Amino acid sequence: MKKLLNLTFALFMASTSVLFAQEEEGHKSLHKVPSVKLLDMDGNEVNTADLGFDGPVIFSFWATWCSPCKRELNTIQDLYVDWQEETGVTLVAVSIDDERTKNGVQMYVDGKGWEYLVLMDTNSDFKRAMGVNNVPHTFLVDTDGNIVYSHNNYAPGDEELLYEHLLELVKKDK
Amino acid sequence: MKTTYALLASVLTFGAWAQQNGPAINGNIETTFQYLNEDPVIEATQPPQKGLLNSYMNVFYNDGKFKAGLRMESYLPRIQGYPSTFDGTGLGMRYIGYQNDFVDVTLGSIYEQFGNGLAFRTYENRALGYDNFLDGARVIIKPGRGLKIKGVYGYQRQAFLEGQIVHGKGLVRGLDAEWNINSFKESWKNKKLNVTIGASFVSKYQKDDREDLILPENVGAYGGRIAMRYKKFTLNGEYIFKGQDPSFDNSDIYNTGHAAVINFGYSQKGLGIMLAAKSVDNMSFRSDRDEKLQNVLINYLPAMNKVHSYNLVASLYPWATQPVGEIAYQGEIVYTAKKNKKVFGKYGTTFNANVSTAYRPNRDVSVYNPLDSNGIAYKTGVFDMSDSLYWRDVNFSIYRKLNKALNLRVSYFNITMNNNVNKVAAYGKGYINVNVAVLEVGYKINKKHSLRGEFQTLFINKVEEHVVDSYGDTTLQSVLNDRGNWITGLIEYNVSPHWFFSVMDQINLENKASVYSVNHIVDPSVKNVDIFGANLPGVHHFYFSVGYIRESTRITIGYGRQRAGLFCVGGICRTVPASNGLTLSFTQSF
Numbered sequence: 015m016k017k018l019l020n021l022t023f024a025l026f027m028a029s030t031s032v033l034f035a036q037e038e039e040g041h042k043s044l045h046k047v048p049s050v051k052l053l054d055m056d057g058n059e060v061n062t063a064d065l066g067f068d069g070p071v072i073f074s075f076w077a078t079w080c081s082p083c084k085r086e087l088n089t090i091q092d093l094y095v096d097w098q099e100e101t102g103v104t105l106v107a108v109s110i111d112d113e114r115t116k117n118g119v120q121m122y123v124d125g126k127g128w129e130y131l132v133l134m135d136t137n138s139d140f141k142r143a144m145g146v147n148n149v150p151h152t153f154l155v156d157t158d159g160n161i162v163y164s165h166n167n168y169a170p171g172d173e174e175l176l177y178e179h180l181l182e183l184v185k186k187d188k
Numbered sequence: 189m190k191t192t193y194a195l196l197a198s199v200l201t202f203g204a205w206a207q208q209n210g211p212a213i214n215g216n217i218e219t220t221f222q223y224l225n226e227d228p229v230i231e232a233t234q235p236p237q238k239g240l241l242n243s244y245m246n247v248f249y250n251d252g253k254f255k256a257g258l259r260m261e262s263y264l265p266r267i268q269g270y271p272s273t274f275d276g277t278g279l280g281m282r283y284i285g286y287q288n289d290f291v292d293v294t295l296g297s298i299y300e301q302f303g304n305g306l307a308f309r310t311y312e313n314r315a316l317g318y319d320n321f322l323d324g325a326r327v328i329i330k331p332g333r334g335l336k337i338k339g340v341y342g343y344q345r346q347a348f349l350e351g352q353i354v355h356g357k358g359l360v361r362g363l364d365a366e367w368n369i370n371s372f373k374e375s376w377k378n379k380k381l382n383v384t385i386g387a388s389f390v391s392k393y394q395k396d397d398r399e400d401l402i403l404p405e406n407v408g409a410y411g412g413r414i415a416m417r418y419k420k421f422t423l424n425g426e427y428i429f430k431g432q433d434p435s436f437d438n439s440d441i442y443n444t445g446h447a448a449v450i451n452f453g454y455s456q457k458g459l460g461i462m463l464a465a466k467s468v469d470n471m472s473f474r475s476d477r478d479e480k481l482q483n484v485l486i487n488y489l490p491a492m493n494k495v496h497s498y499n500l501v502a503s504l505y506p507w508a509t510q511p512v513g514e515i516a517y518q519g520e521i522v523y524t525a526k527k528n529k530k531v532f533g534k535y536g537t538t539f540n541a542n543v544s545t546a547y548r549p550n551r552d553v554s555v556y557n558p559l560d561s562n563g564i565a566y567k568t569g570v571f572d573m574s575d576s577l578y579w580r581d582v583n584f585s586i587y588r589k590l591n592k593a594l595n596l597r598v599s600y601f602n603i604t605m606n607n608n609v610n611k612v613a614a615y616g617k618g619y620i621n622v623n624v625a626v627l628e629v630g631y632k633i634n635k636k637h638s639l640r641g642e643f644q645t646l647f648i649n650k651v652e653e654h655v656v657d658s659y660g661d662t663t664l665q666s667v668l669n670d671r672g673n674w675i676t677g678l679i680e681y682n683v684s685p686h687w688f689f690s691v692m693d694q695i696n697l698e699n700k701a702s703v704y705s706v707n708h709i710v711d712p713s714v715k716n717v718d719i720f721g722a723n724l725p726g727v728h729h730f731y732f733s734v735g736y737i738r739e740s741t742r743i744t745i746g747y748g749r750q751r752a753g754l755f756c757v758g759g760i761c762r763t764v765p766a767s768n769g770l771t772l773s774f775t776q777s778f
Contacts, residue, residue, distance in 0.1 A: 121455050
């Protein structure tokens with residue numbers, strides 16, 4: 015009988031812990047950044063679900079042949095120092111350049127003086143896993159890896175809205 | 189009893205772990221509907237169904253350890269320009285897998301690349317209708333100390349017919365090992381010199397089904413690679429050798445093949461330099477020797493030239509690697525000048541210059557002996573180049589932000605292409621040489637409203653051609669090559685974050701419908717009218733589009749004439765086929 019009680023108790027604990035986890039995070043708990051391993055520009059392997067940053071993260075999918083992508087990232091570059099100071103955000107620029115154009119990535123990034131973490135998604139594994147149809151596509155992710163906002167396409171001014179969402183997120187975390 | 193507790197404890201810890209990392213479900217949907225008109229002026233045809241519909245939806249599950257994914261695809265029927273290997277509705281891709289820090293196992297549809305892809309790459313590009321995943325098994329093992337070993341085994345997706353995946357005939361097996369030497373010892377990790385080496389072996393098996401030839405049933409490709417970084421310099425290269433592989437592509441010759449690439453880069457803040465070289469010979473590698481087009485390619489031989497995004501440069505005369513053989517070089521420099529504010533402005537000026545060439549390999553055909561049955565057609569070497577030009581592209585651009593609201597980019601492109609080798613232009617003769625100039629202006633009206641305009645001109649070389657005059661006599665005349673000269677104008681109006689509107693007109697300046705007929709012979713049945721029914725000088729390709737974007741949802745409506753190629757408008761870039769009509773598209777990520 016004691017055995018049975020113990021067992022029931024353990025089962026109860028196990029199921030509630032799972033249930034509780036689901037309830038607490040609500041439907042957003044499923045909208046997370048999947049784990050894909052990519053290389054950064056120094057050749058180090060990075061797990062997209064575990065970047066190890068303290069603050070929020072912006073993932074921005076781009077390519078060297080995509081002019082609106084470059085417009086977006088060049089615009090944010092001018093604001094990036096302020097954004098970092100105010101919100102502790104890190105921008106991760108995910109290049110979907112394949113073998114044909116990937117050798118131009120480092121050249122462009124340095125030529126433009128970008129301060130972002132640049133990841134190479136040469137075979138589009140992360141692009142596929144994140145459900146990106148076309149570039150540019152930008153995701154705002156909180157410190158728990160939840161995707162809280164995303165935007166497909168870039169028009170001048172879109173960075174303002176991204177910044178508003180970023181501020182809102184930081185306020186909520188505090 | 190103890191085991192029960194252990195089991196429950198593991199369930200508990202799993203629950204806690206799942207709470208921490210959380211399962212993720214991601215995916216996307218894309219639907220494109222077309223209603224097309226018959227348009228003989230641009231040789232666009234109306235399909236018998238009139239309406240066309242492409243859709244797909246991806247769903248992926250990933251909780252850090254378990255992963256699974258599937259894609260439903262639907263072509264009812266496929267949109268114009270899509271390959272005929274896409275048809276029906278059904279499950280087009282599916283996989284399950286498990287991963288931890290040591291091992292990563294996947295069963296089902298696999299997208300993978302070894303090194304630079306010269307030996308093995310399975311890839312998808314839904315906009316182009318390209319999907320050659322390997323259906324089978326993949327294991328990745330990371331024993332630590334920077335070592336990574338990958339193994340793949342399976343059949344490729346060749347087509348999707350009546351909603352079913354159709355596999356290629358040949359079995360593909362591959363093994364790849366990569367080692368980042370600096371990860372071997374903790375003390376090497378922060379060394380200035382970083383070196384990664386790798387080696388791969390790929391083999392395909394296909395039964396010998398020919399009576400007139402003795403075909404190799406197992407064909408192997410193997411080679412090695414190295415990637416080095418020292419401070420701001422990078423140098424990497426790969427060499428792949430392929431065994432005898434008589435095929436449709438190489439006209440059943442028994443030569444071996446090779447592919448080699450070398451890339452060099454140097455960059456510092458404000459300056460980037462890139463140099464690259466490539467040598468390819470007899471390197472078409474498919475899991476079915478009789479296949480053609482983009483079907484069941486096992487490897488990827490990237491074109492060594494810049495991907496342009498302006499319409500006239502991107503869509504009219506593109507170059508693709510000749511797998512049969514080519515030697516190619518490319519160099520590029522990006523420099524942002526900031527110091528002299530008087531000359532280069534408050535925000536600086538960015539200069540970009542790029543040169544690429546491709547040549548025919550040098551082939552010694554004297555080794556060919558028709559009496560000998562070895563089937564060796566010629567002899568060549570790595571980077572053994574002839575002076576026969578295939579392709580050359582010299583281009584530069586200058587970008588300047590004049591003030592907070594206004595920016596300008598001026599670009600110039602000079603492209604020479606051997607149309608006899610890579611028949612891109614249906615009416616082109618011999619060498620096509622074009623000069624393209626582009627002016628792009630961006631203007632930010634206020635915080636949310638902005639305008640962008642492009643003005644492009646393309647001038648083509650002249651060739652000698654036999655022309656029939658009004659008296660019925662044939663004379664040799666100097667006429668413009670292919671379809672003649674072009675002008676493009678584009679105006680885009682963006683309202684952040686929801687709306688965009690654009691109007692584009694591409695004008696073929698030859699003032700007759702005959703520019704689309706072979707040998708410039710006038711076809712009186714084709715009346716040159718634009719989409720409004722007006723008879724303007726030149727052949728007009730008006731295209732209007734309106735888009736609505738709400739977070740990761742995007743709805744676009746386009747109407748008009750469209751040339752095939754990379755199409756960058758409304759803040760995204762897509763590859764599109766030639767058409768005249770209405771296109772509705774919907775994309776959603778979740």
